[in-house]
Amino acid sequence: xxxxxxVEELQRFVTEVFLRTGLSEEDAAISAExxxxxxxxxxxxxxxxxxxxxxxxxxxxxxxxxxRFHAVAETPATIAFDADNGMGxxxxxxxxxxxxxxxxxxxxxxxxxxxxxxYGIAGYYATMALEVPGMIGxxxxxxxxxxxxxxxxxxxxxxxxxxFAIPAGKERPLVFDGATSTVAWGKIEIARRNRQPIPLGWAxxxxxxxxxxxxxxxxxxxxxxxxxxRSHKGYALALLVEVLxxxxxxxxxxxxxxxxxxxxxxxxxxxxxxxxxxxxxFRPLEEFLADMDDMLGELRRARPTDGAERVLVxxxxxAETEAERRANGIPVHPEVLATxxxxxxxxxxxxxx
Amino acid sequence: xxxxxxVEELQRFVTEVFLRTGLSEEDAAISAExxxxxxxxxxxxxxxxxxxxxxxxxxxxxxxxxxRFHAVAETPATIAFDADNGMGxxxxxxxxxxxxxxxxxxxxxxxxxxxxxxYGIAGYYATMALEVPGMIGxxxxxxxxxxxxxxxxxxxxxxxxxxFAIPAGKERPLVFDGATSTVAWGKIEIARRNRQPIPLGWAxxxxxxxxxxxxxxxxxxxxxxxxxxRSHKGYALALLVEVLxxxxxxxxxxxxxxxxxxxxxxxxxxxxxxxxxxxxxFRPLEEFLADMDDMLGELRRARPTDGAERVLVxxxxxAETEAERRANGIPVHPEVLATxxxxxxxxxxxxxx
Numbered sequence: 100x101x102x103x104x105x106v107e108e109l110q111r112f113v114t115e116v117f118l119r120t121g122l123s124e125e126d127a128a129i130s131a132e133x134x135x136x137x138x139x140x141x142x143x144x145x146x147x148x149x150x151x152x153x154x155x156x157x158x159x160x161x162x163x164x165x166x167r168f169h170a171v172a173e174t175p176a177t178i179a180f181d182a183d184n185g186m187g188x189x190x191x192x193x194x195x196x197x198x199x200x201x202x203x204x205x206x207x208x209x210x211x212x213x214x215x216x217x218y219g220i221a222g223y224y225a226t227m228a229l230e231v232p233g234m235i236g237x238x239x240x241x242x243x244x245x246x247x248x249x250x251x252x253x254x255x256x257x258x259x260x261x262x263f264a265i266p267a268g269k270e271r272p273l274v275f276d277g278a279t280s281t282v283a284w285g286k287i288e289i290a291r292r293n294r295q296p297i298p299l300g301w302a303x304x305x306x307x308x309x310x311x312x313x314x315x316x317x318x319x320x321x322x323x324x325x326x327x328x329r330s331h332k333g334y335a336l337a338l339l340v341e342v343l344x345x346x347x348x349x350x351x352x353x354x355x356x357x358x359x360x361x362x363x364x365x366x367x368x369x370x371x372x373x374x375x376x377x378x379x380x381f382r383p384l385e386e387f388l389a390d391m392d393d394m395l396g397e398l399r400r401a402r403p404t405d406g407a408e409r410v411l412v413x414x415x416x417x418a419e420t421e422a423e424r425r426a427n428g429i430p431v432h433p434e435v436l437a438t439x440x441x442x443x444x445x446x447x448x449x450x451x452x
Numbered sequence: 453x454x455x456x457x458x459v460e461e462l463q464r465f466v467t468e469v470f471l472r473t474g475l476s477e478e479d480a481a482i483s484a485e486x487x488x489x490x491x492x493x494x495x496x497x498x499x500x501x502x503x504x505x506x507x508x509x510x511x512x513x514x515x516x517x518x519x520r521f522h523a524v525a526e527t528p529a530t531i532a533f534d535a536d537n538g539m540g541x542x543x544x545x546x547x548x549x550x551x552x553x554x555x556x557x558x559x560x561x562x563x564x565x566x567x568x569x570x571y572g573i574a575g576y577y578a579t580m581a582l583e584v585p586g587m588i589g590x591x592x593x594x595x596x597x598x599x600x601x602x603x604x605x606x607x608x609x610x611x612x613x614x615x616f617a618i619p620a621g622k623e624r625p626l627v628f629d630g631a632t633s634t635v636a637w638g639k640i641e642i643a644r645r646n647r648q649p650i651p652l653g654w655a656x657x658x659x660x661x662x663x664x665x666x667x668x669x670x671x672x673x674x675x676x677x678x679x680x681x682r683s684h685k686g687y688a689l690a691l692l693v694e695v696l697x698x699x700x701x702x703x704x705x706x707x708x709x710x711x712x713x714x715x716x717x718x719x720x721x722x723x724x725x726x727x728x729x730x731x732x733x734f735r736p737l738e739e740f741l742a743d744m745d746d747m748l749g750e751l752r753r754a755r756p757t758d759g760a761e762r763v764l765v766x767x768x769x770x771a772e773t774e775a776e777r778r779a780n781g782i783p784v785h786p787e788v789l790a791t792x793x794x795x796x797x798x799x800x801x802x803x804x805x
Contacts, residue, residue, distance in 0.1 A: 174559040176529035177733040206527040207562050211734055235700075248751060250760035255751060265695050273695070275688035281681055298680045307757055324681045327651045328634055332675050335628035335766040336689075342618050342626070346743040347588075349735040354750065380530040381564055382702040390699040397707065398601060398608060404660055407603035413688040 102436055103428035108451035110135045112439075113150060115448045120157040121164045122186065130188040137220045138429045141420035142276070144285020145220045147431065151438045153186075153217070159364035162186055162216055168193055171213075171349070175205040179349065180212045184366040187218035187240075191371050195224040195238065198373045199231055206380030211348035212371040216358060217242065221262035222276025222417075228375055229264050229272055233384040237374035238262045241344040243367075244353045246280045247318045248334050249326045252307045254318045257353035258283050259340035264414075266378075268388035270395040274414030279336040280319040287316050292434050300324035344370035455789055456781035461804035463488045465792075466503060468801045473510040474517045475539065483541040490573045491782045494773035495629070497638020498573045501788045506539075506570070507795060512717035515539055515569055521546055524566075524702070528558045532702065533565045537719040540571035540593075544724050548577040548591065551726045552584055559733030564701035565724040569711060570595065574615035575629025575770075581728055582617050582625055586737040590727035591615045594697040596720075597706045599633045600671045601687050602679045605660045607671045610706035611636050612693035617767075619731075621741035623748040627767030632689040633672040640669050645787050653677035697723035 110131050117127035134153070138146030156162050166185030170178050178197060182190035190212055198210035218224070221238045228236025242257035258278035265273040277283075282301050290297045290313035299309050301324070302316035310316055322333030345352035350370035358367025378387045401410040424430075431439065443450035463484050470480035487506070491499030509515050519538030523531050531550060535543035543565055551563035571577070574591045581589025595610035611631035618626040630636075635654045643650045643666035652662050654677070655669035663669055675686030698705035703723035711720025731740045754763040777783075784792070796803035 172734055174733050176558050176560040179734040206530040207560060208529075209560050209729065235695075248754065248763055250756050251751075251763045252755045252757050255754065263692055265692075273691060275685075275692070277682075277685050277688065279685075281676070300681050322676055322682060322685050323634070324676070328653050328677045328681065329630075329675060331764070331766065332628075332630050332632075335630065338626060338766065339616055339618075339628070341747070342588075342744070346740050346747070347729070347731065347734050349739070352743070352747050354747075376562065376700070378700065380527050381525055381532040381700050386702070387699050390705070391695070394694070394699070394705050394707075398604075401601065401608065402605045403603050404605055410601055410604040411684070413684065413691065 101430035101432050103430055104451055105428045106135065106139055106425055109138070109147060109429055112443070112448060112450055113147065116150065116154065116442055116446050119446045119448065120154055122157070123165070126186055126189040129192050130186055133188045133192065133219045133223045135429075136223050139421050139424055140220070140222070140417040141424070142220050142285070143432070144283060144289055146429075147439060148288070148435045150442060154442060156216070156358060156364070161358060161364045161366065166190070176201065176207050176209065178208065178210045180210065182212050182215035184214050184216070187216035187369060187371075190215045191218040191224055191238075191240075191373075192227075194371065195227050195236070195373045195375075199228055199234060199236070199375045202234065202375035202377045203231065206377045208375050210373045211343065213348040213350035213368075214366065215369045215371055216367045217369055218371060220276055221260040222264070222274060224373055225262040225264040225276065226274060229266055233266065233378040233387075235266070235376040235378065236264045238371070239340045239344055239373075240371045241341055241353050241356055241369060243356050243358070245284055245319050246321055246337055247303055247307065249321065249330045255354050256321075256334070256337045256341060257356065258319060259337035259344075259353070261336070261340055265391065266388065267391035267395050268385075270392045270399070271412070271418055272414065273391070273395060273412055274417065276417070279322050279333050279340060281322055281324045281333070282319065284319060287313050287319075292432055340372075343372035348372060454783035454785050456783050457804055458781045459488065459492055459778055462491070462500060462782055465796070465801060465803055466500065469503065469507065469795055469799050472799045472801065473507055475510070476518070479539055479542040482545050483539055486541045486545065486572045486576045488782075489576050492774050492777055493573070493575070493770040494777075495573050495638070496785070497636060497642055499782075500784065500792060501641070504791045504795060509569070509711060509717070514711060514717045514719065519543070529554065529560050529562070531561065531563045533563065535565050535568035537567050537569070540569035540722060543568045544571040544577055544591075544593075544726075545580075547724065548580050548589070548726045548728075552581055552587060552589070552728045555587065555728035555730045556584065559730045561728050563726045564696065566701040566703035566721075567719065568722045568724055569720050570722055571724060573629055574613040575617070575627060577726055578615040578617040578629065579627060582619055586619065586731040586740075588619070588729040588731065589617045591724070592693045592697055592726075593724045594694055594706050594709055594722060596709050596711065598637055598672050599674055599690060600656055600660065602674065602684045608707050609674070609687070609690045609694060610709065611672060612690040612697075612706070614689070614693055618744065619741065620744035620748050623745045623752070624765070624771055625767065626744070626748060626765055627770065629770070632675050632686050632693060634675055634677045634686070635672065637672060640666050640672075645785055693725075696725035701725060
């Protein structure tokens, strides 16, 4: 049912659309690369399905197309950036690039970004660290309020995703990219597109009651889903992400973040935080990589439960999806394809399908 | 039913016992302070209920009573320690103390500790950062394997707790201390002592099936509890903690950690990781504290769901428990009191009850 579009052609299409909305060449290319990377890795919720969202915010004048991205505070191991309400993708990309450089010099760096916008998948920036030998990468962001604290009625926190990428030697690296809520809002969007019910515990309706109807879902639960299953832990992790991306970065916290998935046309005030750790500041890199291989290999060869095929390491499914989609193209849901066609017509950019 | 023992008297008792087992005066005092701090904050699972465990390991010669705690690698923002198989409490205490000092100088520090032992509650070390103005503290440890990855049959990971402490201005600070498993093993121990069933999703029996019987429980689930509720996220967070405390620290990972809650008499090879972040490296401290007050105040005043009394911020219950117990003493379960009496008799140290 879904049409398959080759990765490179989709990237070219998105780049061209971003260029015509007024982004600089470099920002358009970076934004397209990261947006399509979501589809490449299988995060269908965060890829071209949201191109329309980003384009509409640019059209509404909510994003600064010529921002002055700059550092407002810096030490050898820390740096705080102000994105000047530029697009989230290039702002986050530049922050993580600099964070990695600083960790190469200092062994460790924590970077924050204030006054940014939605940056796509958290994991993209974490995996940038894997391009440098011996580097661990961490990436976090806040977003609009969607998550209800345990025993509360209203949404105060964002899905506050956290991603990390840790290299191994011969084994595939350990890569995690996930919301600190039970699921990301994109999973509700996918269930809606597919007209499928959602498991109890993922979402709450407008009255704050658990629901299995994706169309009734208004809010999300923190990881743990129910107080009895310790949703206060997901809540706490979301707060940690909030503080690093909000209060520490010098921006706002989730309750006051705007712009995402809403018609708000002002700056979103999204904040990010990144960390890079140079492994050989702690121990010889080869020893670390060999120890990672031991652990990841043991986990991948672990005995599965009855009915399960195998035990996975975080990132395995995404890496397999990436290999398959780079070979066969990205499956685009008919509803998503319709919005891409509409954008293609509006901007006069041919869609490769 | 539980006898109440004054905090200071319990600390004096534990200090004296540790002294007689052969710890140095300083190590005995630090160990007693941190062990009893668990009871003070309401982590009954991690306090004097486990004094017998620590004492038995010392008696068995499993712990080095005169360790050479030393740094094996250091940069301005990083430090890797070797605890030389000393007691976990003083090793972790010294590592966090140095981590905070380094962050005062460099703005940020990540410290690892290899070849240590069980360090009690993770939160103690995180909250050490609150004694310094404008410092955020993070603490993590690995431990013996108890947690089963999603779709696996066997335990590979530890409960891999993570704790953090973030200061506020007028509001009480934000303090979290929790395992990345649904619950810590101590919660199973408490259910056993009280002969109470546990919620489905906390634990698995010897066959890997979810169980509500605390006596049948053998393994724990990662936070999320069930694959459908995204237990792969708790699994991933546990792996992040493992890598920082194991592979990065230069020790072993959970599957090979010994000593805790088992009769193993050798070194446990436990690893820890600590982080300290100096807030004013990123933005003026007063602004940060005011923003924290805004968020924590809003959360504490949030409208609760029907049936709930109020919305909590992580650390609220522990702070209230601490105030109450410092005033009225620590309630000690009869089974725990019996082991303390036995230790009191064996070491000739009077127990204040």
